[in-house]
Amino acid sequence: MRVGCFAEFGDASVMRIEHRPDPGRPRGAELLVAVEASSINGTDLGLRRGDLPPATWGRMPFVPGFDLAGRVLAVGPAATAFSPGDRVAALLPHRGGGLAEQVLVGQDRAARIPEDVGAPEAAAVTLAGLTALQALHRQGRLRARTGPGGRPARVLVCGAAGxxxxxxxxxxxxxxxxxxxxxxxDKLDWVRDLGVPRVLDRRADDLDRQLRDAGPFELVLDAAGRSRHRDLAPSLAPGGIVVSVRPLHPDVLRSLRPGRADFTAVRTAARSADLAHLLQLVATGRLRVPVEHVVRLGEVARAHQLAEAGGRGKVVVDLTA
Structure with a gap:
């Protein structure tokens, strides 16, 4: 089978295609999945650049890719939730491996893809969607938050176009x-089109004033993992919280001191129920998955280049072409 991998750290040009043996028959509660699509995430880019600690990845050459969408080819003897032929999306563990034509994955990491959802959308919503959902509702406890007088909670999302x-x-x-x-x-109107009535230019000279006017916020989500706590804390309402998507960022680590109640970081969990919920939202049209580019596996270096350029939405690799 073909895989997309890198054997050294560097820019997107280090990405290459290799041929490897098929992963073999599934054991236990594993699923053998013929991968149709996998998306490029910030974690993939950081691993390829060498930005993340060695403990987070396996041996070289390393096959990145942490989400996938495809069709079940075979199931292990203890797998009870899926059958051959089922369309599934799944979040892979830290060893990655999603940029491969076939992957073994535990059934507890997978969810069935509804009929009306395409493979690119399913792959694109997996890691990014699980991170967003869990940051808001697990770490951020959004449903438990309200403003003065019972008004709806105000949420600030930094990096709203990613x-x-x-x-x-x-x-x-x-x-x-x-x-x-x-x-x-250049992305203000695009984010407004997602249903956000108020979108602010993050480089505006008077951004602090605009945030004060729009806030205070019961929850601030740093969806790009670039903001510093001291820059976001003044926007918080009393009892509010800042949630970062990048636990390993130095500014995040400095803020995560014991007992701190106004700052936390999300560690995305492969919860089948959460993934199934996201896919159902996509199927019913309530959640739009912005896919900007779909690139063939043979052009995986270009896929990394596009993702690194920071466009509008997700870059997906098509493993069927």
Whole structure:
């Protein structure tokens, strides 16, 4: 089978195609999946650049890819939730491996893809969607938050045009929150089109004033993992919380001191129920998955280049072409 991998750290040009043996028969509760699509996430880019600690990845050459969509080829003897032929999406563990034509994955990491959802959308919503959903509702406890007088909670999403942010603004709105997003000037209208009435230019000279006018916020989600706590804390309402999507960022680690109640980081969990919920939202049209580019596996280096350029939505690799 073909895989997309890198054997050294560097820019997108280090990505290459290799041929490897098929993964073999599934054991236990594993599923053998013929992968149709996998999306590029920030974690993939950080691993390829060498930005993340060695403990987070396996041996070289390393096959990145943490989400996938495809069709079940075979099931292990203890697998009870799926059958051959089922369409599934899944979140893979830290060893990655999603940029491969076949993958073994535990059934507890997978969810069935509804008939009306395409493989690119299913792959694109998996890691980014799970991160957004869990940041808002597990770490951020959004449904338990309200403003003075019982008004809906106000949520600020920093990095609202990225893969995580573009889903987070929609999920927060679906939960009844008043949502404000920040992004670069050229993406303001695009984020507004996702249903966000107020979007601010993150490089505006008077951004602090605009945030004060729009807030205070019961929840601030740093969906890009770039903001510093001291920059976001003044926007918080009393009892509010900042949630970062990047636990390993130095500014995040400095803020995660014991007992701190106004700052936390999300560690995305492969919860089948959460993934099934996201896919159902996509199937019913309540959640839009912005897929900007779909690139063939043979052009995996270009896929990394596009993702690194920071466009509008997700870059997906098609493993069927």
């Amino acid at each position: 893969g995580i942010g573009s889903l987070a603004v929609q999920l927060a709105a679906l939960a009844g929150a008043e949502v404000v997003g920040t992004t670069s000037r």
